[in-house]
Amino acid sequence: MLVTGNDILVPARAGHYGVGSFNTNNMEITQAIIHTAERLRSPVMVQMSEGAIKYGGQDLANIVIDLARRATVPVALHLDHGSSYESALKAIKMGFTSVMIDASHHGFEDNVKETKRVVEAAHAMGISVESELGRLGGIEEHIVVDEKDAFLTDPEEAVQFIEQTGTDYLAIAIGTSHGAFKGKGRPYIDHARIEKIASLTSIPLVAHGSSGVPQEIVERFRAAGGQIGDAAGIADEDLQRATQFGIAKVNVDTDLRLASTVGIREALMANPKEFDPRKIFGPARDVMSQVIEHKMRVLGSVGKA
Numbered sequence: 001m002l003v004t005g006n007d008i009l010v011p012a013r014a015g016h017y018g019v020g021s022f023n024t025n026n027m028e029i030t031q032a033i034i035h036t037a038e039r040l041r042s043p044v045m046v047q048m049s050e051g052a053i054k055y056g057g058q059d060l061a062n063i064v065i066d067l068a069r070r071a072t073v074p075v076a077l078h079l080d081h082g083s084s085y086e087s088a089l090k091a092i093k094m095g096f097t098s099v100m101i102d103a104s105h106h107g108f109e110d111n112v113k114e115t116k117r118v119v120e121a122a123h124a125m126g127i128s129v130e131s132e133l134g135r136l137g138g139i140e141e142h143i144v145v146d147e148k149d150a151f152l153t154d155p156e157e158a159v160q161f162i163e164q165t166g167t168d169y170l171a172i173a174i175g176t177s178h179g180a181f182k183g184k185g186r187p188y189i190d191h192a193r194i195e196k197i198a199s200l201t202s203i204p205l206v207a208h209g210s211s212g213v214p215q216e217i218v219e220r221f222r223a224a225g226g227q228i229g230d231a232a233g234i235a236d237e238d239l240q241r242a243t244q245f246g247i248a249k250v251n252v253d254t255d256l257r258l259a260s261t262v263g264i265r266e267a268l269m270a271n272p273k274e275f276d277p278r279k280i281f282g283p284a285r286d287v288m289s290q291v292i293e294h295k296m297r298v299l300g301s302v303g304k305a
């Protein structure tokens with residue numbers, strides 16, 4: 001069933017488990033996400049970035065909404081990294097049940113102002129809101145935040161921000177970053193900071209940049225002709241620990257990008273004569289399902305629906 005982000009995340013925070021919020025850009029990714037959630041009896045969030053909306057538009061949103069409506073587990077459709085009030089409202093008009101307004105690149109006051117505006121409008125329409133305080137490293141889609149500007153979320157500021165905006169859930173910067181290169185080897189996750197913020201707040205917390213970049217997938221990517229440098233993601237045990245202490249929504253995009261590309265490359269390498277798209281995109285769906293299953297088990301959301 002199609003539900004709001006709060007319907008999924010409030011129980012997750014209370015139950016000390018995480019729920020994956022997976023980015024989609026086409027039908028096969030959407031099927032892998034929702035069918036795996038149904039098979040494992042797991043709630044799930046499907047998210048589209050502004051780039052995905054540009055790429056697939058209402059066509060893609062309708063695929064998600066229809067699969068979500070027919071799903072036997074709770075599914076929310078979430079706008080990832082909404083960059084403006086207009087973008088958030090447009091997504092709600094498209095049928096999204098959860099929207100992020102990411103004004104984390106502004107100063108505190110402007111972030112509060114921008115976020116508050118979206119919260120008021122979204123709540124008037126029964127839609128949940130995610131906002132962000134603090135800056136991840138890596139590339140935040142439309143913003144390049146290099147190491148020195150990347151700053152982690154201040155716990156006291158988080159309390160103020162939540163009170164002043166009414167945000168339903170809050171993305172915090174705790175050491176993760178977007179993309180396949182999250183740090184030399186194992187990225188540093190500031191667990192003390194997560195636990196401090198969680199002890200001062202009661203709303204679901206969000207971890208961006210939470211792909212694990214499994215080495216097995218990276219090796220298969222290279223073996224099938226892919227080129228990638230020293231890729232590293234968040235360790236399973238770091239993610240497990242974070243979900244025990246307040247992280248309820250966990251964003252995953254890179255793992256699906258790598259998994260789908262592995263499926264496609266392996267299919268084409270195995271049979272150069274193949275040109276049936278079902279034989280090329282089908283394997284992508286299968287590899288993504290395996291990666292999604294692993295993530296749901298790590299987060300503890302299996303059987304929670």
Ligand SMILES: O=C(COP(=O)(O)O)N(O)CCCCO
Pocket residue numbers: 023049080081141177178179180207208209210211212251252253254255
């Ligand atoms: O936080 C994330 C996903 O992070 P990750 O790159 O670790 O999958 N997202 O918000 C997805 C969009 C960012 C570009 O990938």
Ligand code: NA
Pocket residue numbers: 047079080081100130251
């Ligand atoms: Na998001």
Ligand SMILES: [Zn+2]
Pocket residue numbers: 081178208209251
């Ligand atoms: Zn993100």
